[in-house]
Amino acid sequence: MRFTKEFKEKIKGDRKKFALSELFGVSHSTFTRWLNLKNSDKLTTIDRIKILSEITGLSQDNIFEDDNN
Numbered sequence: 001m002r003f004t005k006e007f008k009e010k011i012k013g014d015r016k017k018f019a020l021s022e023l024f025g026v027s028h029s030t031f032t033r034w035l036n037l038k039n040s041d042k043l044t045t046i047d048r049i050k051i052l053s054e055i056t057g058l059s060q061d062n063i064f065e066d067d068n069n
Helices: 005-010 012-026 028-036 046-056
Strands: none
Touching: 005 046, 012 028, 012 046
16 A cells, blocks of 8 residues: 555644654654655554544545555
């Protein structure tokens, strides 16, 4: 699964990325690296998807898209 353009737009800028990295207990650079991976298994766990949804206001379907699209 990869991130949608809508999700990427919602977390644009360092403020949200720093907040998310703190919530996930990782450094900002680690979180940014996860975002740049084609498939980031680190962000597809249920608890992390819930956090991503809460911060962005997007549902899981609006955060991720199939790699086949």
